[in-house]
Each structure stands twice: as C-alpha cells, then as structure tokens.
Amino acid sequence: MARVRALETERENPLFRDPLARAFAAAGGLWPASSPLPPDDEAARRRRLAVSWSIVIRTRFLDELLQQASASGxxxxxxxxxxxxxxxxxxxxxxxxxxxxxxxATPLDFKASVLRxxxxVARCERITVAVDLRxxxxxxxxxxxxxxxxxxVWIAEGLLIYLPEDAVELLLARIGARSAPGSRMGLTLGSRGVVERFGKDAAPGSAASLWVSEMPDDPVDWLAGHGWEADSRTLHECAAAYGRPFGTTPQSEGRPGGLISAIRR
Ligand SMILES: C[S@@+](CC[C@H](N)C(=O)[O-])C[C@H]1O[C@@H](n2cnc3c(N)ncnc32)[C@H](O)[C@@H]1O
Structure with a gap:
C-alpha cells in the first residue's frame, strides 16, 4: 500500500500526496522496486496494475469522505x-x-519507528490503539x-476483504453500537468475484492470498440493516470522476472495489 502511495505521490497531478509513504515502503524493503514478474506474464502485470490503481482511487475517495466528515462537524x-x-x-x-x-501491535510498532x-508530526491529536479486531x-x-x-467517522480501508463474513457482521454491529447520530463511515469492499479472480493465483503469503470476503449483492440494503444510509460507488465510477479510468476491457469488470460512504441517522 505504501509503495503504491509513494509512486502516486511522485506523479504529476497526483490524486493525493503521501510524503511518508516512501519511508514506510523503504523500511519494509519495498522501495524503489516491487518483486519482478516474469516478462511474459501479461495477466499478472495487469492484475498488479489493477490492484495499484484501486488503492489510489480508494485512497482519494476516503480522503474526500474524511474532508466532508470534518466539514460536517x-x-x-x-x-x-x-x-x-x-x-x-x-x-x-x-x-x-x-x-x-x-x-x-506489530504494524503499529513498525510505523512508530518510521515516524520517529x-x-x-501529527496534525491532529493521534492516538494509537494496539488491539486485534477479533x-x-x-x-x-x-x-x-x-x-x-x-x-x-469510521474508516475500514482494505480491511474487510481479510475478514470472514461473520467477523464483518460483528465488526459492523460493534461500530454501529458506538456511532452517535450523524456519524459517518467509509468502507472498501471486495467486489463480486475478486477473491476467485485475484486470490486463487496469488503468490503464497501475498496480500491477495489472504482475501476471503466480498461485498454482498446489495451493499446499500445490507448497511441499511445495520442502521446506515449508504451510498455505493464502483472504483470505475470514482476513477472516471477523478480522470483516472483504468480501461474498459471486459476483464476490467469485477476489479477489486466497492466504495461505500454511509451516514448514521
Ligand atoms: C491492507 S492493510 C490496509 C491498511 C490501511 N487501512 C491502509 O489503507 O493503508 C490491512 C490492515 O489491517 C490490519 N488488520 C488485519 N486484520 C486485523 C485484525 N484482526 N486486527 C487488527 N488489525 C488487522 C493489518 O494489520 C493491516 O495493517
């Protein structure tokens, strides 16, 4: 994630700037290069591009959601x-x-060492909570x-795809129980078919090899059942609005995605 955000930060007209991303990626041994792909593996190259693109689009989407939440008070x-x-x-x-x-604790400790x-310097009061979400x-x-x-305002970015369905339900119930009216939430969900498409060929130990959950058929209805008025966008819709379409080939359907913004009434 950090490597992708560092690359985006170095682009002309980036969708966001993340000046710390490069230090995180470097500390993790992921800068400047990612692991090489066999030169003839076009499918793997496109999968990697699609995942990187999805990280950039969802980062921007959630940045905007957070700005709107701040503006709402x-x-x-x-x-x-x-x-x-x-x-x-x-x-x-x-x-x-x-x-x-x-x-x-492990990622938070790693992060703390890079931040040091x-x-x-944080631009708000920042409090770390080392706990397993299970x-x-x-x-x-x-x-x-x-x-x-x-x-x-709650953000679960790139998280739910790693949790089995019952854990996602429990997480949503627990969030809801702590959300005063007017609370907001931003979620990224794995789109239908993504676990099959990306997970099954993923290298052992890679992030995609750990993907287990996809979004429900109707995320808006699902979140209404949890007490949220939600809006669901695809990555492609947001990317088009940001001037960063990924392409329109049939394979691009069902790329990782499902960007949710929700308000608690
Ligand atoms: C793909 S990363 C996304 C990180 C961050 N949200 C972002 O977008 O840069 C998933 C994160 O979820 C955390 N995570 C996964 N399962 C967890 C659990 N059971 N308890 C706490 N954190 C967990 C991982 O440690 C990791 O930092």
Missing part, C-alpha cells in the same frame, strides 16, 4: 486496520480533531478515550 476519527495510513500527518484537520488508529526516524477492540478504544456519545 465531526471531530472524532477511527481508522480500523490503520496500517501505514498517514492521514493524521498529511491531511488538514480542524482543531479539536482526535484520530484513533486501531491495528495490532522521519520526525513526523478481540475486545471496543473496550480498548473506549479505554483510549473514544466517546460514543459524539459522532465518529
């Missing part, structure tokens, strides 16, 4: 499965914003100071 942000998300450092936040980064090395993360979040009585 929300001052509490929770990044679930935060990983190397550097939004606390790279986005403008209104005064009084508290941003919680929830992930397990880069002397990075455990009592609501308890850990509450102990860290999250206030369920005021609205929160």
């Amino acid at each position: 929300i001052r509490q942000v929770v990044l679930l499965g935060a990983g190397m998300d550097s939004r606390a450092f790279r986005m403008d936040w209104p005064e009084g914003t508290r941003l919680f980064e929830v992930d397990t 090395q880069e002397r990075a 455990d009592d993360w609501p308890g850990a979040l509450a102990a860290a100071g999250h206030d369920p009585a005021v609205p929160t």
Whole structure:
C-alpha cells in the first residue's frame, strides 16, 4: 500500500500526496522496486496494475469522505486496520480533531519507528490503539478515550476483504453500537468475484492470498440493516470522476472495489 502511495505521490497531478509513504515502503524493503514478474506474464502485470490503481482511487475517495466528515462537524476519527495510513500527518484537520488508529501491535510498532526516524508530526491529536479486531477492540478504544456519545467517522480501508463474513457482521454491529447520530463511515469492499479472480493465483503469503470476503449483492440494503444510509460507488465510477479510468476491457469488470460512504441517522 505504501509503495503504491509513494509512486502516486511522485506523479504529476497526483490524486493525493503521501510524503511518508516512501519511508514506510523503504523500511519494509519495498522501495524503489516491487518483486519482478516474469516478462511474459501479461495477466499478472495487469492484475498488479489493477490492484495499484484501486488503492489510489480508494485512497482519494476516503480522503474526500474524511474532508466532508470534518466539514460536517465531526471531530472524532477511527481508522480500523490503520496500517501505514498517514492521514493524521498529511491531511488538514480542524482543531479539536482526535484520530484513533486501531491495528495490532506489530504494524503499529513498525510505523512508530518510521515516524520517529522521519520526525513526523501529527496534525491532529493521534492516538494509537494496539488491539486485534477479533478481540475486545471496543473496550480498548473506549479505554483510549473514544466517546460514543459524539459522532465518529469510521474508516475500514482494505480491511474487510481479510475478514470472514461473520467477523464483518460483528465488526459492523460493534461500530454501529458506538456511532452517535450523524456519524459517518467509509468502507472498501471486495467486489463480486475478486477473491476467485485475484486470490486463487496469488503468490503464497501475498496480500491477495489472504482475501476471503466480498461485498454482498446489495451493499446499500445490507448497511441499511445495520442502521446506515449508504451510498455505493464502483472504483470505475470514482476513477472516471477523478480522470483516472483504468480501461474498459471486459476483464476490467469485477476489479477489486466497492466504495461505500454511509451516514448514521
Ligand atoms: C491492507 S492493510 C490496509 C491498511 C490501511 N487501512 C491502509 O489503507 O493503508 C490491512 C490492515 O489491517 C490490519 N488488520 C488485519 N486484520 C486485523 C485484525 N484482526 N486486527 C487488527 N488489525 C488487522 C493489518 O494489520 C493491516 O495493517
């Protein structure tokens, strides 16, 4: 993820700038190059391009969702499965914003060491919560100071695809129980068929080899059942709006995606 965001940052007219991404990628041994592909493996090359493109589009989509949430008055942000998300450092936040980064200890420790090395300074109050999302993360979040009585904007970016369906349902129920009216949520969902298409040929240990869950047939209806008024866009729709279409070949149907923004009424 960091490598892709670093590459985007170096482009002319990037969809976002993530100045820390390069340091994260380098610290992980992923900069400048990614692992080589056999030169004749066109399908693998296109798969990799599609995944990189999807990361760029969804990053921009969620940046905008967060800006809109801030503009609506929300001052509490929770990044679930935060990983190397550097939004606390790279986005403008209104005064009084508290941003919680929830992930397990290993990635948060790795991140902390890079942040120290880069002397990075957060642009809001940043609170890390080291907990496994299969455990009592609501308890850990509450102990860290999250206030369920005021609205929160929740982000689960590149996370749900790694969780089995029952875990996704539990996560949504737990988020809902801590979302005051006016709360917002941004989710990325694996589109139908993506696990089969990308996961089955993925190299063992690679991210795609761990993909297990896809979005339901009707994500808007599914989220309504969880108490959210949701809007669902495809990556292609957002990419077209950002001037970054991926192409219109039949294979491009069913690329990873499913970008959800939702409001709690
Ligand atoms: C693909 S990364 C996405 C990171 C970040 N949201 C971003 O977009 O840059 C998935 C993240 O989810 C975290 N994650 C996966 N399963 C988790 C779990 N059970 N508990 C906590 N974090 C988890 C991983 O550690 C990883 O940082």
